[in-house]
Amino acid sequence: MAEKISRNTFIMNDPPTIYSYAASGGDKEGQGPLAECFDEICTDSYFGQPTWEKAERELMRRTVMHALRKGGLSPDDIDYMFSGDLLNQCISSTFGLRELEIPFFGIYGACSTMSEGLVLSSLLTDSKIGGKVIAVTSSHFCTAERQFRFPLSYGGIRTPTAQWTCTASGAAVISESERPPYIKGVSVGKIIDLGITDANNMGAAMAPAADYIISTYLNDTGLSADNFDYIVTGDLGTVGSELLKKLLLIRKINIEKNHADCGMMIFDPIKQDVHAGGSGCGCSASVLCGYFLDKIKSGEIKNILFCATGALMSTTATQQGESIPSISHAVHISYDNTPLKTDHKEQL
Amino acid sequence: MAEKISRNTFIMNDPPTIYSYAASGGDKEGQGPLAECFDEICTDSYFGQPTWEKAERELMRRTVMHALRKGGLSPDDIDYMFSGDLLNQCISSTFGLRELEIPFFGIYGACSTMSEGLVLSSLLTDSKIGGKVIAVTSSHFCTAERQFRFPLSYGGIRTPTAQWTCTASGAAVISESERPPYIKGVSVGKIIDLGITDANNMGAAMAPAADYIISTYLNDTGLSADNFDYIVTGDLGTVGSELLKKLLLIRKINIEKNHADCGMMIFDPIKQDVHAGGSGCGCSASVLCGYFLDKIKSGEIKNILFCATGALMSTTATQQGESIPSISHAVHISYDNTPLKTDHKEQL
Numbered sequence A, B: 001m002a003e004k005i006s007r008n009t010f011i012m013n014d015p016p017t018i019y020s021y022a023a024s025g026g027d028k029e030g031q032g033p034l035a036e037c038f039d040e041i042c043t044d045s046y047f048g049q050p051t052w053e054k055a056e057r058e059l060m061r062r063t064v065m066h067a068l069r070k071g072g073l074s075p076d077d078i079d080y081m082f083s084g085d086l087l088n089q090c091i092s093s094t095f096g097l098r099e100l101e102i103p104f105f106g107i108y109g110a111c112s113t114m115s116e117g118l119v120l121s122s123l124l125t126d127s128k129i130g131g132k133v134i135a136v137t138s139s140h141f142c143t144a145e146r147q148f149r150f151p152l153s154y155g156g157i158r159t160p161t162a163q164w165t166c167t168a169s170g171a172a173v174i175s176e177s178e179r180p181p182y183i184k185g186v187s188v189g190k191i192i193d194l195g196i197t198d199a200n201n202m203g204a205a206m207a208p209a210a211d212y213i214i215s216t217y218l219n220d221t222g223l224s225a226d227n228f229d230y231i232v233t234g235d236l237g238t239v240g241s242e243l244l245k246k247l248l249l250i251r252k253i254n255i256e257k258n259h260a261d262c263g264m265m266i267f268d269p270i271k272q273d274v275h276a277g278g279s280g281c282g283c284s285a286s287v288l289c290g291y292f293l294d295k296i297k298s299g300e301i302k303n304i305l306f307c308a309t310g311a312l313m314s315t316t317a318t319q320q321g322e323s324i325p326s327i328s329h330a331v332h333i334s335y336d337n338t339p340l341k342t343d344h345k346e347q348l
Helices: A052-070 A088-100 A110-126 A141-148 A202-221 A237-250 A281-298 A315-319 B052-070 B088-100 B110-126 B141-148 B202-221 B237-250 B281-298 B315-319
Strands: A009-011 A017-025 A080-085 A104-106 A132-139 A168-175 A182-187 A230-233 A259-261 A303-307 A309-311 A326-328 A330-334 B009-011 B017-025 B080-085 B104-106 B132-139 B168-175 B182-187 B230-233 B259-261 B303-307 B309-311 B326-328 B330-334
Touching (some): A017 A182, A052 A080, A052 A088, A052 A132, A080 A110, A088 A132, A088 B088, A104 B110, A110 A132, A110 A182, A110 A281, A110 A303, A110 A309, A110 A326, A110 A330, A110 B104, A132 A141, A182 A202, A202 A303, A202 A309, A202 A330, A230 A237, A237 A259, A281 A303, A281 A330, B017 B052, B017 B182, B017 B281, B052 B080, B052 B088, B052 B132, B052 B168, B080 B088, B080 B110, B088 B104, B110 B132, B110 B168, B110 B182, B110 B281, B110 B309, B110 B330, B168 B281, B182 B202, B202 B309, B202 B326, B202 B330, B230 B237, B237 B259, B281 B303, B281 B330
Parallel strands (some): A230 A259, A230 A303, B080 B132, B230 B259
Antiparallel strands (some): A009 A182, A182 A330, B017 B168, B132 B168, B182 B330, B303 B330, B309 B326
16 A cells, blocks of 8 residues: 655555556657657658647557557456546547547546646556556647647747647556556655746746756655655756756755756757747657656666656636646655655665 | 546445535526525625626635534535636636635546536545545626627627527535435546537537437436436526437437526526526536535435536637637436445346
8 A cells, every 4th residue: 555654755665566558659759869769750740630739639649559469458448537638628538538438537637637647547556456557648849839839830939938838648558566667666756836827938947846856866765866766747847957956966966076967858959949848748758658668667766756747827818817736746756665664764 | 546447437335415506696696596596796896896807706705714614614624626717817716715825636628627626626526535525616797708709899799599508506515425415437538520510509418418428327327318407508508408309319318307597597598588597607506506515415306417518619719710629528426425326137
């Protein structure tokens, strides 16, 4: 059973397994440095559908089917699923997954959604409430631009701090403890708002949420940043990542050597014109499921702290002059299944 | 620990308590038949704020504070919260609750959100993952009209099947088993879509989801509709409620005598011009927390099956000609804490 060791942090007594997983991407993601990591790259931004919104749900549906196929599973094998996305009323999830007929929990954490899904899945699975659970999310450049920014045909100029919403999806099936990768611990985030109001600088708005959850998980467990091969943030991009490192240094936590940001990994900063990096729910979900999990499964990477970050605003909130509240949840994914100690002094 | 007895249904071995709860409403709700049930009625549709969106988040924040106050609790006593609402990117929840600094899980189930929050809270609490958890949601007539329908000043004519989004909020704190009301069992819904496309007839779109989850919970537990004082649906309204009764009769389940729909209870059908009834996340949440829970706590009502229903569409989906997928989750709330039997033949 998952054990609560602080206000935010739970450690798993019998660390759940990430049983199977898949990542899909669009054309631009297929031209990036992680192209080989995706289970499917679709060069048609419409994914064979009549609208981009229908394309995004097809992307998500296909990604779930890849994750099931790779695990030798059918939808009937899944106890329930957690899913959410950036589109108003999470229609990529609800329309994309309705045909699977799997008991469904809609979640919303903006770009932190994959972390939130993994936290809830692992808490429930480690407590034997359901044997196999799916966490999935997606984003699509064209649907996000249309909804949050400008019509694509308008050709608006992007600011240097702006990020590029990935057309990508990641899905993971969590099961009872069996083999690596394991989820050893999680920290549930709280909403942080330091007053950033620039909707074209999401990285800066989200960095304090990452700072909070990374320092919380390390403090609560007694682990240090050096115990992890990578401290992985979702999509802070170049601006937010620099800010995060500075914020953590104030707390005497140095992640200079082992920080990795999914938004900076998915595109080539020189060859692909994405300004501050990639973003979107699907960015961190696909980099986790396409890149990191295979390496943890094989033992090439032993431990990561995965912290997808979400900016919890809407266009209405921004138009009303509001700042951008953010959240991040931490998921400790490991090659080994030795439970963490509850007394963190014993950890080291 | 919560025990899974079918694909959808869990029974609680040590039924969690709904420890404290509160309901708030707006002016129209304060003129309705349940006026006395609310902890606060605010006759100012702006709740002292400059915009309706800021009003809705103030409504939600106040409702949480009422629930905490009535339980003698402070935000620090709460392990985590589940919250979501109808506004794009759930901004009522994220902006309304950020100052509480409680670990936060965003959920989205449209008007089924209160059921979803109660299901997740009770599953986690019965498994000792957290001692006190809040489930909360809200809706506001003016924000919903502006976002989903027409500007209010446009004065559009509403169809006879249309429902009136309630300005209301309900919040419940779930704790380990202590005293009534208890949550004895839950069924997790799946997304149902029978092809209804009329966004002005949500009741018809959601009735099949209610039919599915009510029949599932009864079949899985071996209980009959007569074992409940009330089978409570969220906001099917007059049209959806009639449809639900017909759908259940096909399955030989008769709820004619004990069906109650929150959307039909909150407004007076003769004196208040709301056409098919009330709707919105806050409708079922406030009627549950304002009306039913007190009566279960006192023993006046022994058992209800609470099934908030959600229509999982968006304006974009409707504009693209899509049908309306729906979902409902069932929550069995009881005056007594005798665990249900896992073998349903023993139940009767």
